Amino acid sequence: MALKLGGWRALESPPLPITPKSSSSSSSSSCLNFRTPRPSSVKCDYSCFEVRDVSYRPPGTEMSLLKSVNFSLPEKSFGLIFGRSGSGKTTLLQLLAGLSKPTSGSIHIQRYGNDGHPNQSPEPLTPERVGIVFQFPERYFMADNVLEEVTFGWPRQRGDLQFKEHLALRLQRAINWVGLNGISLDKDPHTLSGGYKRRLALAIQLVQIPDLLILDEPLAGLDWKARADVVKLLKHLKKELTILAVSHDLKELATLVDQSWSMKMGGILKEEPLPL
Numbered sequence: 001m002a003l004k005l006g007g008w009r010a011l012e013s014p015p016l017p018i019t020p021k022s023s024s025s026s027s028s029s030s031c032l033n034f035r036t037p038r039p040s041s042v043k044c045d046y047s048c049f050e051v052r053d054v055s056y057r058p059p060g061t062e063m064s065l066l067k068s069v070n071f072s073l074p075e076k077s078f079g080l081i082f083g084r085s086g087s088g089k090t091t092l093l094q095l096l097a098g099l100s101k102p103t104s105g106s107i108h109i110q111r112y113g114n115d116g117h118p119n120q121s122p123e124p125l126t127p128e129r130v131g132i133v134f135q136f137p138e139r140y141f142m143a144d145n146v147l148e149e150v151t152f153g154w155p156r157q158r159g160d161l162q163f164k165e166h167l168a169l170r171l172q173r174a175i176n177w178v179g180l181n182g183i184s185l186d187k188d189p190h191t192l193s194g195g196y197k198r199r200l201a202l203a204i205q206l207v208q209i210p211d212l213l214i215l216d217e218p219l220a221g222l223d224w225k226a227r228a229d230v231v232k233l234l235k236h237l238k239k240e241l242t243i244l245a246v247s248h249d250l251k252e253l254a255t256l257v258d259q260s261w262s263m264k265m266g267g268i269l270k271e272e273p274l275p276l
């Protein structure tokens with residue numbers, strides 16, 4: 001089906017090239033942290049998402065849920081946080097997505113130059129730069145069809161044609177990116193298979209091309225086929241995006257993971273290999 005948004009037609013194909021906001025080249029390498037030198041094989045500028053000494057105590061409580069959390073995630077890499085239920089993983093993701101504010105510490109993007117040193121001031125990681133897919137995202141679907149689900153929350157005021165075309169192109173790209181292009185945009189999202197619901201939830205976040213894509217338990221509740229499907233899709237997305245996931249499904253995600261951390265009870269994060 002051709003995309004129709006507010007009565008105007010968008011392009012049908014071919015898929016658009018993906019151009020992430022960050023222009024530097026890939027580094028599946030590591031910028032582990034300020035103190036760790038970059039491997040000599042990496043010759044170009046690169047960025048890292050950096051969390052420095054972040055602690056969090058919910059307002060009105062005395063208990064710290066996160067204690068001096070530190071980590072760095074290089075762009076276009078896949079980071080995985082694992083740990084016991086109730087240790088604070090989701091709380092950390094919420095801070096990264098800007099849904100709550102750290103009690104102390106900072107979360108920012110740092111660019112590094114050829115010499116491995118910061119080459120500009122760190123930029124705050126604002127919520128607009130982050131896409132988050134919550135656990136069981138399909139439970140929050142609101143619309144009667146796929147198109148409305150993806151465009152839900154878009155500005156409704158009458159923009160000029162150029163602006164609408166811009167949005168339509170982004171929509172088309174997101175749909176293609178997650179492999180939803182074979183699905184009618186008229187379809188009720190609630191009737192999609194489990195795997196396709198996850199694709200849709202990802203497409204909603206990808207319209208904005210987030211600098212950081214956060215996934216809370218991306219495989220939870222899916223059957224084996226849908227799980228394999230989502231892993232394959234994430235492998236594809238990883239080529240263009242920086243992804244941070246929280247999951248208990250370590251074996252299935254292991255082939256994607258560049259860096260991993262364990263969240264200990266009490267909100268203490270440690271870099272650790274996956275316990276496979």
Ligand SMILES: Nc1ncnc2c1ncn2[C@@H]1O[C@H](COP(=O)(O)OP(=O)(O)OP(=O)(O)O)[C@@H](O)[C@H]1O
Nearest residue numbers: 058061065083084085086087088089090091092263
């Ligand atoms: N606003 C809040 N006030 C007080 N305690 C909270 C608040 N939000 C979360 N908690 C508690 O903080 C702890 C960490 O919760 P969080 O959801 O981050 O854990 P988690 O590691 O993601 O767990 P799971 O794997 O089960 O999702 C839990 O004990 C939770 O009950």
